[in-house]
Amino acid sequence: MTQAEWAEATARRLLAKSLPRRWVHTQGVAATARTLTPILGRDGDLLTAAAWLHDIGYAPGVASTGFHPLDGARHLRDSEGATGTLCRLVAYHSCAINEAAERGLARELLAEFQPARRDLADALTYCDMTTSPDGQRMPVGRRLAEIRARYGPDHLVSRAITRSAPELTSAVARVTSRQACSAEAHVMAAAGRTRILATAS
Numbered sequence: 001m002t003q004a005e006w007a008e009a010t011a012r013r014l015l016a017k018s019l020p021r022r023w024v025h026t027q028g029v030a031a032t033a034r035t036l037t038p039i040l041g042r043d044g045d046l047l048t049a050a051a052w053l054h055d056i057g058y059a060p061g062v063a064s065t066g067f068h069p070l071d072g073a074r075h076l077r078d079s080e081g082a083t084g085t086l087c088r089l090v091a092y093h094s095c096a097i098n099e100a101a102e103r104g105l106a107r108e109l110l111a112e113f114q115p116a117r118r119d120l121a122d123a124l125t126y127c128d129m130t131t132s133p134d135g136q137r138m139p140v141g142r143r144l145a146e147i148r149a150r151y152g153p154d155h156l157v158s159r160a161i162t163r164s165a166p167e168l169t170s171a172v173a174r175v176t177s178r179q180a181c182s183a184e185a186h187v188m189a190a191a192g193r194t195r196i197l198a199t200a201s
Contacts, residue, residue: 007049028135069096095164
């Protein structure tokens with residue numbers, strides 16, 4: 001069983017029945033993660049696992065502080081035996097440090113988990129911030145607006161998202177740029193192979 005397969009089963013157990021809309025969102029985030037395998041290589045399985053698990057901190061029996069990135073990461077570390085890298089990705093997903101600050105939990109988060117590697121954090125942000133609550137793809141700007149509208153302008157989540165918006169948007173742009181470069185490289189490689197075959201014939 002791959003790490004992603006284990007993560008899917010774990011997320012299904014925790015979310016599918018208790019939080020069906022959250023589960024639909026999670027499935028969409030994981031589907032987007034799979035599309036990034038060409039730019040991540042061997043880390044593709046890790047990213048997909050993190051995508052499956054990023055919101056398990058909302059699940060009944062997992063949620064304790066009300067801050068789902070920290071609750072999810074603690075559960076993975078203490079109850080599921082997940083790797084440190086996977087826990088860090090969940091703990092810091094989508095600029096979670098800013099919401100932690102709003103909740104007075106930044107010190108706890110930093111004490112328990114180190115930030116994740118930036119390229120992987122960017123990739124998970126891309127997956128989360130381009131997927132609607134109903135699992136559909138959407139531009140990052142609309143996703144940010146949707147979160148603010150859902151929580152209301154004075155909610156701490158909205159304040160955190162507003163503070164995080166420049167970095168979230170930049171992370172999506174960085175991943176989009178990597179995808180474009182990868183696609184261009186594949187086209188150039190295919191053209192090169194065609195020329196070699198034409199010359200040989």
